[in-house]
Amino acid sequence: MSLIADEIIQFSSVLRMAYNLLTGRNYLKRKKFREKEKLVAVTLPFSDLAFAAGTIPVFPIRMHQFEISQYLTYLGSASSIFGWNTVSNFLGFIRNLGINEISKIVDDIIEDVIDVINKKYNEMYDIGIENGISSDFCYGLKSLVGMHVTKGSNVDACLNVTIRCSAYNKYLESLKAINKGPKQIWVDIPPRNIGNAIELLTNNVSNAIKEFENLTGKTITDNQIRDHFKIGNQVKRAYKNIIYEISASDFYPCNPATFSEIMALLSISFQDYNSNAPRYRDNIMALEREMRERIRKGIGMDVADRPRIFVTPMFGGWEPKSHEIIYELGGRALYADWELLRMLEEIPTSSHSNPAEEYARFLMNATETGIGCDNDKLTDSYLRMARDLNADGLIFFQLFGCHSISNCYTMLREKVRRELEIPTTAITFNKIGENVEQVKTRLGAFMEMFR
Amino acid sequence: MDDLSLLSDLSLFLKEKKANGVKIVAYLAHDNIPEELLDAAGFFPLRMMFGGNDDLMDASHNFLPPSTCAFAQSCIGLYSTKPNIFSFLDLVDFFIVSNHCVSDICVSEIISKHFNIPRLDFYVPYTKNNSSLKYFKLELLELKKRLEAITGTEITNEKLFESINKYNEFKRVLLKVNELEILGSEKLKVLQRAMLYGPEFQPDLEKFIQYVRENPSSLLETSKDILFTGCSIFVNDNLVDLIEEGGGNIIFFDTWIGSHYSSQIINDSSIQTEKDPLDLLVLKFKDNIYGDHTVPNFLEQKVALIENYYQKYTKTKGRKLGVINHIIKFCDHISLLSSFLKERLQEKGISVLNLERDYSRANSGQLLTRIEAYLEMME
Known part of the structure; x- marks a missing residue:
């Protein structure tokens, strides 16, 4: 892990993001108890309305206390005085001096960031099963149930957006059985864009906004919503630039395993x-800048000879060791789930637009052309993404218990072979760390095809 | 009237339909599909309500991972292996791709694509607010347009009203079957046959009801009464026999094959006052509160229904009533809420057996043991 750690400390924006992710509990406690803000549980990238309403969206795992290295805490404290860039540069400097103890500390910090999240996910998975969700469901759902069982009572509301996955929708229904307190705010996305479906979805979005107004007791203006969309658009633009202009390029600002880690x-x-949307925007934009700056200076790694392996889906659970394994086998793993699902599309914000309608169009577009109402459309999304990334191979994580996305693999394999003519393989996944040796073997066999 | 003869009769029935120029539309056995609309267009709606076995499930693995609902796997298996008794599936002209659950989408899409059956899309919203009801109507209009394009004939309001009335009457008769005090297995076979044949089976149903009333059977006093909920028991599935072998008797089928389907009756006053028959189908969708597709109130509705039935039954009959919640392995809807359902009912003093299984026949012994253990607990 030292190579990855060595690379990551060069990106102060990544340290900031990691720090913010892991120390969410303190931040959220402050928001809830001192500032009397409303916390809203969100899953998948559907946080926009919650932000626009002035509430605090939270992916529930972030309400947990993470066992983070005390050094990262110190780092966080130091950064609040000296600024993140100074702290990061200082760490890089002393690491370059070869002070082993300091290097070890830095390694520990980075290992904490990555491993601690995964450990917590696995912990949530076990709690989910202990609390009644059948082990037959996918990793993502089991973990989500665990998150709500342990921390769901802290939120004031849950923002529930229906998608094509019926298990996910039923999980959303189960939230009020898990915790009776939080208000349930629903946005039902029509399965297809037919007739005046956009208008109907706009009504659903408007109703959700009213629910948020009831929750906070404050009126939500169109300008407020647009202001958040503007921030969201900046985030998405930076994210897309990183995906298309950096991850698909032949020179990386760091080694490919580090890059995948960041992704x-x-x-x-x-x-x-x-x-915190503005803070996140600042960080991701800084990340893009830092990456570009390093590339401009020629710092990083020429990856032209490394096949681009598009690894997907990973949002519902995947083996995080895979990118390191792919790196060791001479490749580079590309992650781009949210772009594949059309969640990185910008939302128009002109003053004459109706933000509820624009958001409805955004959701409908993601449903129609990203997630897809059937596997034909979903598999087209994978093809489009692989094509856009100029992928040399595709690795599909087939989640045990996933009936929505994993079921499309047979169709996807045929299409990939027919239309893209690149190698593809499926790796079954149940739980992080459970099957690393098997993943290694499968990836080894797969990467042989590029030699 | 065993399953073999049912399937053989069905085969002849469908062949006759085809010979008369009727097109057959198949769909996975889930609700919210507007069979009245299909009927009014002159199509025969065929529900895929056939249980599976190990071979059928295995045969689906070229298309789907094994962690897919056992029923969905078996539907694919039926098409990929085409057992002789299911040769009537070759007669299907169209397959409806719908989203009762995501496995429904995947399986219907696979069957349509790989077995060259043109698809008809019909998607159902997940919630039931005003927008969702309007969306449901959009889907009805789309399907209507598509059916009219296929036949080249307009589906008139008159035809649609006629079909709605026909299915309404049929369901009223079916409700009576569910209330008959007969052996559960016998009742199930009648329900299955009726739901496969549709309203054309109504005269036989009426005769059957008449016969049972005139010749009441004496149920074993020693058998334990069971309310059966969750996933339906499909044709060719021996679960009901196992329950009876274990000493139970299903007295109420709170499943789609059973009261859930037959309770979806559109009230007469709406039929008389409504000018657009499609709005009646929207109303039926709205009132379908026990359908497991919908969120977010399915669990509450289900608990209330079971509790009401339980209270009424135990009070009037003076007998204990057990609840078996049937979960077909990897079923998204029933499985995810099963622990909550059990917990809620047990809080109300109603004991529940969550019986999860696939169609593997090798598990029969284990299933029987679980059923027996549960029934013993009822004593």
Whole structure:
């Protein structure tokens, strides 16, 4: 892990994001108890309305106390005095001096960030099963149930957006059985864009906004919503630039395993922007700048000879060791789930637009052309993404118990072979760390095809 | 009237339909599909309500991972292996791709694509607010348009009203079957046959009801009364036999094959006052509060229904009533809420057996043991 750690400390924006993600509990406690803000549980990247309403969206795992290294805490404290850039540069400097103890500390910090999140996910998974969700469901759902069982009572509301996955929708229904307190705010997305479906979805979005007004007791203006969309658009633009202009390029600002690590961090944190949209925007824009700056200076790694392996889906659970394994086998793993699902599309914010309608269009577009109302459309999304990334191979994580996305693999394999003519393989996944040796073997066999 | 003869009769029935130029539309056995609209367009709606076995499930694995609902797997298996008794599936002209659950979408799409059956799309919203009801109507209009394009004939309001009335009457008769005091297995076979044949089976149903009333059977006093909820028992599935072998008797089928389907009756006053028959189908969707597709109130509705039935039954009959919640392995809807359902009912003093299984026949012994253990607990 030292190589990854060595690279990551060069990106102070990544440290900030990681710090914000892991120390969410303190931040959220302050918001809830001192500032009397409303916390709203969100899952998948559906936090926009919660932000626009002036509430604090939270991906529930972030309400947990993470066992983070005390050094990261010190780092956080130091950064509040000296600023993150100074702290990061200082760490890089002393690491370059070869002071082993300091290097070890830095390694520990980074290991904490990555491993601690995954450990917590696994802990949530076990709690989910202990609390009644059948082990037959996917990793994501079991973990989500665990999160709500343990911390769901702290939120004031849950923002429930229906998608094509019936298990997910039923999980949303179960939230009020898990915790009776939080208000349930629903946005039902019509399955297809037919007739005046956009108008109907706009009504659903408007109703959800009213529910938020009831929750906070404050009126939500169109301008407030637009203001948040503007921030969201900046986040999405930076995220897309990182995906298309950096991850698909032949020179990386760091080694590919580090790069994948950063992309994984973005994927997790994008769901709730670490509960603070402007801060997240600043961090992701800084990240893009830092990456570009390093590339401009020629710092990083030429990856032209490394096949681009598009690894997907990872948002519902995947083996996080895979990008390191792919790196060791001579490849580079690309992650782009949210873009694949069309969650990185910008939302128009002109003053004459109706923000509820624009958000409805955004959701409908994601449903129609991203997630897809059937597997034909969903598999087209994978193809589009693989094509746009100029992928040399595709690795599909087939989640045990996933009946929505994993079921499309047979169709996807055929399409990939027919239309893209690149190698593809499926790796079954149940729980983080459970099957690393098997993943290694499968990836080894897969990567042989590029030699 | 065993399953073999039912399927053989069905085969002849469908062949006759085809010979008369009727097109057959198949769909996974879930509710919210507007069979009245299909009927009014001159199509025969065929529900895929056939249980599976190990071979059928295994045969689906070229298309789907094994962690898919056992019923969905079996539907694919039926098409990929085409057992002789299911050769009537070759007669299907169209397959409806719908989203009762996501497995429904995947399986219907696979069947349509790989077995060259043109698809008809019909998607159902998850909630039931005003927008959702309006969306449901959009789907009805789309399907109507598509059916009219296929036949080249307009589906008139008159035809649709006629079909709505026909299905309404049929369901009223079916309700009576569910209330008959007969052996559960016997009742189930009648319900299954009726739901496969549709309203054309109504005269036989009426005769059957008449016969039972005139010749009341004496149920074993020693058998334990069971309210059966969760996933339906499909044709060719021996679960009901196992329950009876274990000493139970299903007295109420609170499943789609059972009261859930037959209770979806559109009230007469709405039929008389409504000008657009499609709005009646929207009303039926709205009133379908026990359908497991919908969120967020399915659990509450289900608990209330079971509790009411339980209270009424135990009071009037003076007998204990057990609840078996049937969960077909990997069923999203029933499985995810099963622990909550059990907890809620047990809080009300109603004991529940969450019986999860797939169609593997090798598990029969284990299932029987669980059923027996539960029934013993009822004593």
